[in-house]
Each structure stands twice: as C-alpha cells, then as structure tokens.
Amino acid sequence: MVHSESELPMPTYLRRRGHTWFFRWKFPRSLAHIGFSGELIRSLKTTDFRVARRRALNLVLRLEAMTTFEKLPSRAELEGLVRGWIDDCIWRHEVRLATTGIEYLDRPEIERMGEEDARELDGLFRRLADRFADREKAAIGRSLAGDAPMDRYRPIVESAASEIGVSVDPRTVAGRLYERGILRGYATLCDELRETVVPIPREPAPPANKKPAEGVSFDFSSFWDDFEKHKLALQEWKPDTAANARGSINLFNKINPGATVSRLLSEPIATNFKTAMMQLPRHYARGKHASKPIDQLIAIGEKLRPADRMQKGTVNKHVANLKEYWDYLVSQKKVPADLQNPFGGLHIPKAKGKRARDERYNWPKSLERQLFESPLYTGCASIHRRAKKGEEIHRDALFWMPLLARTMGTRESEICDAFVGSVKTENAEEGAIHYLEIVDGKDSGSTRDVPFADIVLNMGFMEQRVIGRDPDEPLFPELIPQGPGLRRSAAFSDRFAYYRRAIKVYRPRIDYHSFRGNVETDLKNAGSAFSTAWIDELIGHESKFRRSEGERYTKAILLPILRRLVNSISISVDLSHLRYSGRRGVPASDRDRALGRFKALAEREMDKKRSQ
Known part of the structure; x- marks a missing residue:
C-alpha cells in the first residue's frame, strides 16, 4: 500500500x-x-x-x-522479552492444537458450528494466513522504515506490551524501542506460526528469576516531597498540579500503608492498587466518604454502577504519577536502574468510538433548552435567588460561561482563568474580529485563538467585560481563586453544579465540559462545510490535519474562518431579549458597579465557606 x-x-x-x-x-x-x-x-x-x-x-x-534521563533497555533485554512473548504465543497455539486439533477457533465456537464445519473453516483460515503472511511482513517493514504509519498495529503492540509488562509510550525513547521490538517480534511470529514443525531449541532458556531487591527496603513514599520540589523547580508542575499529584501518593498509602520498595518488587502491589482504585466510589475523597477506611470504600464501590466508580482517566492519572515518581527514584540512585518499574504497563487504553462517547454525554436539546430558558436567562427573583423566576438578569460569570462554552467549545479553565488582556482584536477584511487568545492550556494542542460568536458579542460581552478595563485584571473577578494553584475554575464549577441542581437539569456525566462535545458534533454534522482541520483548531485538538493546514495560513486568514465556525453554531432557544441596548464600543454605564457587587458577594460566600 x-x-x-x-x-x-x-x-x-x-x-x-x-x-x-x-x-x-x-x-x-x-x-x-x-x-x-x-x-x-x-x-x-x-x-x-x-x-x-x-x-x-x-x-x-x-x-x-x-x-533523556530514562533508562533504555539493552538489545539483549528487549529481544529477550519479545522472544518470551513469541514463545508464549507459540505455546498457546500448540495447546489449542493439542486440545481440539483446530488452530483458529476456540472450543465454544467449535461447539456452535459443529466439528466438521469448524475444521473446514479452520482450513480456509490457514490457507489465507499462508497467502497473506508475506504481504503482512512487507507492511510491517514499511512501518518500521517510517514509510507508513504504525497506527494499524497499535492494538497488537499494546496487547503484547501488556503481557510483557512494559510501556510503549510513543513520547519516550524506551517506549518507541519497545514498540519497534514488538513489531519485529510480530513479523517473526507470522513466520513461526506457518512452520509445520516447530523446532525445540538445543538449550532452552531457563526461567527468569527475579533479582532480589537488596538495599531498597525504605518506605516507597519517603522521597515524595523531594520529587515534588524537583518537578516544581523544573517548572514541569504548577502548584495545583503538585497538589493533585500528592493525592496519588496519599491514595497509595491509604490502600497500601507502609509499603516498601522491596515489597513493590516482590508482590503484585502495583497491580492490586490499580484494581482497588477501579472499585472505589467516584468521589471517595469528598463529603461523607472522606473519613471512611479503604475497606468500607471498596465495599461501597462494589455496589455502585461502573459510571459511579473511579473513572479510567483518574486511574491512569494516579498510575502515571507513581510511575514517574519511580523513574525519579532511579534518576536519584535511590533504586537500581535495572529493576523494572512496577507501575509500567498498567495504563488503561482510551476508549474509542461509541465507548468513548459514552464516557461523557453531550447536552440533549431538551436539557439545553431547559437551561437557557431558566431564570438565569429569562429573569430571576434576585442575585441571591437565581433559580426563582423574577425580573432581574445579572450578567455575571454564571450567566456568561455557559454561553461561551456552547458557542466557542472552550474548556472551563481557559475562560475562567483568562485575563482582560487575553481578549484581542484583529482587523480583517470582514471587519474587526474579537477573539480569546489561549496560551496556557491543558496540553500542546490547547494554544489557539478562538473568536467570540456574534450572539455573545450582541449581548454586550465586550462592553460588560473588556472595554475600558485594565488588561491585567481577571476577566471574571467574581470567581475567587481557590486551591494551591489559585484557579478560578473551581469557583465556577461549584456554582454551576448548584444552579443545575436547583433548576432540575443536573444529570450525571453532563456538565460544562459536555458543551465542547455539542460544539464539535454540530460542526461535524454540517458535513463538508467545515474541514476537520478547522474544527480541531477551534476545539483545541492536536492532529496532523490541524498542523498541516494551520501552518499555511496567517492569523488574518485563519480568524475569519474560525469566526464562521462559531457563528454557525445555534442555541435551541430564542435569546433575542438579551441583546445589549447600550452604546456599543464603550464601557457599559453600570459595568464597574455590577462587577464590584458580583465580587463582593463572592467574597462573602467564600468567607462563609471558610468559617464552616
């Protein structure tokens, strides 16, 4: 190909x-x-x-x-591991032949089909395997040479890596070496499975003995503080990242109190840690669950639906933090470099297709309509009673944030933590384009410029939030910074969840982030009107399409395209009554007073929370 x-x-x-x-x-x-x-x-x-x-x-x-500071496997070590995987596959093949005499079908399949039909189908599979093996090896060769993508073999490589107990993270040299080694091993397996008689080697390799972990009997969490300082000093972590990561070692200690490095190497502690996490309630560290012992939490979690237990992404986060901590111990000579990282190979692959879509739902049209037809947008009793119908409309963060997410597809932190100076203006042929400049996002794909939709601008967003304000002021000063990283998004999350419950639109797995899914779905449903590259650019997804397209265009060309995208998105509610009636291009007359009131109210609520 x-x-x-x-x-x-x-x-x-x-x-x-x-x-x-x-x-x-x-x-x-x-x-x-x-x-x-x-x-x-x-x-x-x-x-x-x-x-x-x-x-x-x-x-x-x-x-x-x-x-790199990571330890690379030697050629002998890598090929020994892959050879062991090949031998295991060949042995399973031999056991199947010895058990049923049929190579490609399991016993339940044979029983359903009948032995005669099963043998006939098995013979067909064998002939096809002989015919296509050489073609498959040629395709593997092209992938190894860099002339074809390796994505086709990713499931095989990840399955083999899981059996071997190594990581094939493509972001690391060691991961790529293991990936290439396993792919070479797969080509070898294709050859050996075609052999009529599998030879027995003259000197069978002796079973590998685990090297005793000498001199590493210290408590596993002993050097976590040093690890945290190291990450902060290199600016690889922010203060809130460090605080979140500390939750990983705290949870590990709660599940495995007093676990030493030597026990980690001689017992399946890391694997059992992953299993225990997947049985915990989703919010195991909050509210009434926070003080419960681990056994009680697991017992509670076992009775819950999978959706209400700790999610795969959270499990992966904890595993990755501890895997990185182990690598730090190796780099600091606390642990011998030739000992295998016990947290390697525990990563849970991301779901794809329908399974991925089921992890978080988009806002259904009916639920979206309930939100945007609620008192927040039609009129509430007062700033203190937002869920009760009335005549007042307050354009605070609670008002603006859902509108921005539904039209721009931005992440919560990208808007909540933005400054006034993050809102820029570009003069294009079509006129002035106001956009949000995102430079410090979740990952490498987050950096981008996202235009504001006309529906939001026509509600007076620039006049209410931007024009005439100091660029160094926060865009939403009423969101009081919280946590070690002093993030403003936490303040909005709590407020938005409270409001959704108050108006009866709260649903599990439908939250602020779900608006991103709505935006992406709307744009993709537009058919050929918008290319995948532009959708990825707006949403902030890293992709080869986005990079190849984005590098061809200047900002003056790119922004008008993105503005057409956001203006194509419609909210299934008539919001024309929210149109700004003041003079455009100058600060709203009551803007500073309203902002001061919003901030003072938020500070009072924060003081109440601290005193409780």
Whole structure:
C-alpha cells in the first residue's frame, strides 16, 4: 500500500522552507541549567517528504537518547522479552492444537458450528494466513522504515506490551524501542506460526528469576516531597498540579500503608492498587466518604454502577504519577536502574468510538433548552435567588460561561482563568474580529485563538467585560481563586453544579465540559462545510490535519474562518431579549458597579465557606 504525503502523520519537528525540509527540535527544560536551551534547526538537505521524515526520525532517536534521563533497555533485554512473548504465543497455539486439533477457533465456537464445519473453516483460515503472511511482513517493514504509519498495529503492540509488562509510550525513547521490538517480534511470529514443525531449541532458556531487591527496603513514599520540589523547580508542575499529584501518593498509602520498595518488587502491589482504585466510589475523597477506611470504600464501590466508580482517566492519572515518581527514584540512585518499574504497563487504553462517547454525554436539546430558558436567562427573583423566576438578569460569570462554552467549545479553565488582556482584536477584511487568545492550556494542542460568536458579542460581552478595563485584571473577578494553584475554575464549577441542581437539569456525566462535545458534533454534522482541520483548531485538538493546514495560513486568514465556525453554531432557544441596548464600543454605564457587587458577594460566600 502506497501512502501519499498527506496520509502520513506530519511530525512536529519537520518544517519546510521553500522546497527544502528542515529539522526543528526544542531542547527539554531539564537541560537549561547546563546551557542547552532554545531550538536546534538543521537542513535535512532534501525536498522529498519521505526521505526527510526518515532522516528526522533518526535524528530524534539519537537526540533523545543523548538527552533523556530514562533508562533504555539493552538489545539483549528487549529481544529477550519479545522472544518470551513469541514463545508464549507459540505455546498457546500448540495447546489449542493439542486440545481440539483446530488452530483458529476456540472450543465454544467449535461447539456452535459443529466439528466438521469448524475444521473446514479452520482450513480456509490457514490457507489465507499462508497467502497473506508475506504481504503482512512487507507492511510491517514499511512501518518500521517510517514509510507508513504504525497506527494499524497499535492494538497488537499494546496487547503484547501488556503481557510483557512494559510501556510503549510513543513520547519516550524506551517506549518507541519497545514498540519497534514488538513489531519485529510480530513479523517473526507470522513466520513461526506457518512452520509445520516447530523446532525445540538445543538449550532452552531457563526461567527468569527475579533479582532480589537488596538495599531498597525504605518506605516507597519517603522521597515524595523531594520529587515534588524537583518537578516544581523544573517548572514541569504548577502548584495545583503538585497538589493533585500528592493525592496519588496519599491514595497509595491509604490502600497500601507502609509499603516498601522491596515489597513493590516482590508482590503484585502495583497491580492490586490499580484494581482497588477501579472499585472505589467516584468521589471517595469528598463529603461523607472522606473519613471512611479503604475497606468500607471498596465495599461501597462494589455496589455502585461502573459510571459511579473511579473513572479510567483518574486511574491512569494516579498510575502515571507513581510511575514517574519511580523513574525519579532511579534518576536519584535511590533504586537500581535495572529493576523494572512496577507501575509500567498498567495504563488503561482510551476508549474509542461509541465507548468513548459514552464516557461523557453531550447536552440533549431538551436539557439545553431547559437551561437557557431558566431564570438565569429569562429573569430571576434576585442575585441571591437565581433559580426563582423574577425580573432581574445579572450578567455575571454564571450567566456568561455557559454561553461561551456552547458557542466557542472552550474548556472551563481557559475562560475562567483568562485575563482582560487575553481578549484581542484583529482587523480583517470582514471587519474587526474579537477573539480569546489561549496560551496556557491543558496540553500542546490547547494554544489557539478562538473568536467570540456574534450572539455573545450582541449581548454586550465586550462592553460588560473588556472595554475600558485594565488588561491585567481577571476577566471574571467574581470567581475567587481557590486551591494551591489559585484557579478560578473551581469557583465556577461549584456554582454551576448548584444552579443545575436547583433548576432540575443536573444529570450525571453532563456538565460544562459536555458543551465542547455539542460544539464539535454540530460542526461535524454540517458535513463538508467545515474541514476537520478547522474544527480541531477551534476545539483545541492536536492532529496532523490541524498542523498541516494551520501552518499555511496567517492569523488574518485563519480568524475569519474560525469566526464562521462559531457563528454557525445555534442555541435551541430564542435569546433575542438579551441583546445589549447600550452604546456599543464603550464601557457599559453600570459595568464597574455590577462587577464590584458580583465580587463582593463572592467574597462573602467564600468567607462563609471558610468559617464552616
């Protein structure tokens, strides 16, 4: 199969100047203290994309091998692990043949089909396997050479890595080495499964004995404080990230009190930790659950639906934090580098397709209509009684945030923690475009510019929140910063959840973030009107389509396209009564007084909460 340039993933380290491809690599922050900072840019001396991609991949592997602090497996170690996996597969194959005499079907399938039909189908599968094995090996070779994406083999690689007990994280050199080793092993397995007689080696490899963990009997959590300071010093963590990560070691200690490193290596503590987490109630650390012992929490969780237990993303977060902590212990010579990380291979793959959509629901039209037809937007009794019908409309954060999310698809923190200066204006041929500049988001794809929809601007957003205010002021000063990271989003989350319950629209797995799904679904349902690249750019999803398209356009061209996207999104409610009636382009007459009142009320509520 021949892949065109547009079908191959566009690596972030490839750039084209004129017709020549260049390699661009950013030095890790961890090297700044020894004088390596900025970027390395070198010509790849070719105009051919495939040649450039191959050369760039080779450079990346060499650079990361020289600069990474992770321990890379030796060739003998890697090939030994993969050889063990191949032998296990061959042995399972032999057991199946010895049990039923049929190679490709399990016993329940044989019983359903009948033995005669099963043997006939099995023979067909064998002939097809012989015919396609060489073609499969050729495809594997193209993937290993960088001429075809490896995504096709990702399920096989991840399954094998799980059996072996290693991580194939493509962001690390070790992960990519294991991925390539397993793929080579899969090609070998294709050959060996075709052999009529599987030879027995002259000297069978002795079973691997676990190396005793000598001198590592200290409590596993002993150096967590040092690890936290290390991450903060390298600016890899923010204060709130550190506080969240501490929850991982606290939970580990609650489930495994006094666990030592030597026990981690000799007992299945890490695996059992993952199992225990998946049985905990979703909000195990809040309210009445916070003081309960772990056994009671697990007993409660076992009676709950899976949706009400700890979610896979949270489990992965805790596992990743502890895996990284182990790597830190190795880098600080607290743990020998040749001991396998017990938290490797425990990552739960992300759901795809319908399973992924079921993890969080979009807002149904009926529920969306209830929200935007509630007293918040039609008139409430007072600022203190927002859920009761009345004549007052208060344009505070609770009013604006759902409107912004439903039309722009922004994350909660991207808006809540924004400053007045984050709102920019670009003069395009179509006129002035007001947009939110997002520079510090969740991940690498979050950095982007998102135009405000006309429906929001026509409600006076600029006059109420931006024009005439100090750029260094928060966009929503009534959201009082909370937590170690002083984030404003927590203040809104609590308020929005309380209001949804008050007006009877609260549903599990339908929240502020669900609006992003609504926006993405609306745009994709528009058919060919909008390309995937522009949708990814608006939502903040990293993708090869977004990178390849985005690099071709200047801001003056990009922003009008994105504005057309947000203006194509409609809310299933008539909100024309909210149109701003004041003079446009100047601060609203009562703006400063209203903002002061919103902030004072929020501060009083915060004082009450602290005194409780």
